[in-house]
Amino acid sequence: MIGIVVVGHGEFANGLKTAVELIAGPQDSFEVLSFLEGEEHQLLDNLKQAIDAVSSDKGTLIFTDLKGGTPFRESVMVASQYEHCEVLTGTNLAMLIEAIMSRQFIETAKDLAMNAEQTGKDQVYRFVYEDLDTEENESDGI
Numbered sequence: 001m002i003g004i005v006v007v008g009h010g011e012f013a014n015g016l017k018t019a020v021e022l023i024a025g026p027q028d029s030f031e032v033l034s035f036l037e038g039e040e041h042q043l044l045d046n047l048k049q050a051i052d053a054v055s056s057d058k059g060t061l062i063f064t065d066l067k068g069g070t071p072f073r074e075s076v077m078v079a080s081q082y083e084h085c086e087v088l089t090g091t092n093l094a095m096l097i098e099a100i101m102s103r104q105f106i107e108t109a110k111d112l113a114m115n116a117e118q119t120g121k122d123q124v125y126r127f128v129y130e131d132l133d134t135e136e137n138e139s140d141g142i
Contacts, residue, residue: 002103002112003054006096007033007047007075008065016063019093024100029054035071043070047078051085059084059109061099061116063091086113088120095120 004027006013013032020027031050035043051060062079064072067089079085086109088095098119099112106112 001029001056002058002099002106002109003029003031003051003056003060004063004096004099004103005031005033005047005050005054005060005075006063006091007035007043007050007071008091009035009069009071012065016091016093016096020096020100023097027100029056030100033071040070043074044078047074048081051078051082055082055085057084058107059086059112061085061103061109061112062087063096063099063116064089065091084109086110088113088117090120092120092123094123 006016011034013034017030017032020030031054033043033046033050047062051062054060060082062075062085064075064087066072072087072089075087079087095116099116102115103112106115
């Protein structure tokens, strides 16, 4: 199974973990890291430990919050030291759930990353009240 690490500013990662476990239950090969003020020097070591804890021959996928932020930059630096380690940024709950639910069926971290990336993009939607009048949205529960 492909390992998953989630890292972000503040309690971002812990919040996603709580939501994931509410929806999909406790997860194996799943680690979360909080990046708190003053912990810049610890993040690199914490990322290595988390990757080592979840890594498999299929690889590891790291989810981060903001492109260009410290968790993203440190993740990219660490991932380059591992074979089959991918980094995604701009993480939302939908893409994380998709990765959690499909990682046992997908063979590589790269393929899982591409799948999760597309799901994340597909889940960004601006709601328009006029959309309530369409039959198409009735199937979405609204």
